[in-house]
Amino acid sequence: MPASPSPIRIVRHRRPFAALVLSAAVAAGLATGTVRADAYSIDPSHSNMGFTIRHFFSRVPGHFTKFEGTISYDTQDVTKSTVNVSIDTASINTEEPKRDAHLKSADFFDAEKFPKITFVSNKVTAVSPNKLKVDGTLTIRGVAKPVSLDVDILGTGPDGWGGVRSGFEAKTKINRMDYGVSWNKAIEGGGTVLSEDVDITLNVEAIRQAPPKPADATKKG
Numbered sequence: 001m002p003a004s005p006s007p008i009r010i011v012r013h014r015r016p017f018a019a020l021v022l023s024a025a026v027a028a029g030l031a032t033g034t035v036r037a038d039a040y041s042i043d044p045s046h047s048n049m050g051f052t053i054r055h056f057f058s059r060v061p062g063h064f065t066k067f068e069g070t071i072s073y074d075t076q077d078v079t080k081s082t083v084n085v086s087i088d089t090a091s092i093n094t095e096e097p098k099r100d101a102h103l104k105s106a107d108f109f110d111a112e113k114f115p116k117i118t119f120v121s122n123k124v125t126a127v128s129p130n131k132l133k134v135d136g137t138l139t140i141r142g143v144a145k146p147v148s149l150d151v152d153i154l155g156t157g158p159d160g161w162g163g164v165r166s167g168f169e170a171k172t173k174i175n176r177m178d179y180g181v182s183w184n185k186a187i188e189g190g191g192t193v194l195s196e197d198v199d200i201t202l203n204v205e206a207i208r209q210a211p212p213k214p215a216d217a218t219k220k221g
Contacts, residue, residue: 040071040206054195066091083121107183140179164208
């Protein structure tokens with residue numbers, strides 16, 4: 001069967017790839033010699049792992065300040081692309097130290113016992129030239145659940161320092177109760193202090209990595 005057409009043939013200088021990112025599939029794709037996989041790493045300085053949750057009658061934002069990830073993007077077949085992301089749980093930041101301390105406690109993320117939040121993709125689907133659906137496993141507090149990310153491809157191009165960067169925005173919604181992040185309080189008149197649903201928005205800028213140099217066949221070990 002011929003490979004699925006890549007969005008790069010439709011939008012010049014834009015390469016779809018899934019996010020969060022990143023992984024062993026890079027080496028596997030390159031080893032075949034039949035596909036070209038570009039390896040990217042997330043640039044934490046220009047990326048944001050954010051979320052919002054309802055608190056009483058408003059929505060409170062937050063984000064994580066320490067994370068890393070990789071993306072393998074197959075230019076011939078986007079469905080072979082992969083994403084792998086790891087977040088330091090204790091780096092949660094809602095701009096309120098007392099609240100952040102509570103979020104790190106066993107009432108919420110239990111950061112001391114579960115120091116990492118991870119996402120690993122298992123399927124990437126091209127929805128349109130600039131949109132992807134990335135299915136994968138999100139693990140919080142040691143609980144692994146399937147999630148789907150709706151990804152907008154923002155573009156790819158030179159960064160002015162001899163490198164190539166790509167950007168995308170991914171969104172999803174999860175129920176925190178599914179992961180054991182269950183603290184709440186009832187409020188007078190009905191309802192609760194916090195909603196169960198959490199909206200997640202990931203804005204990622206990723207840097208393409210140089211391909212590994214071929215081994216010197218003349219070199220003897």
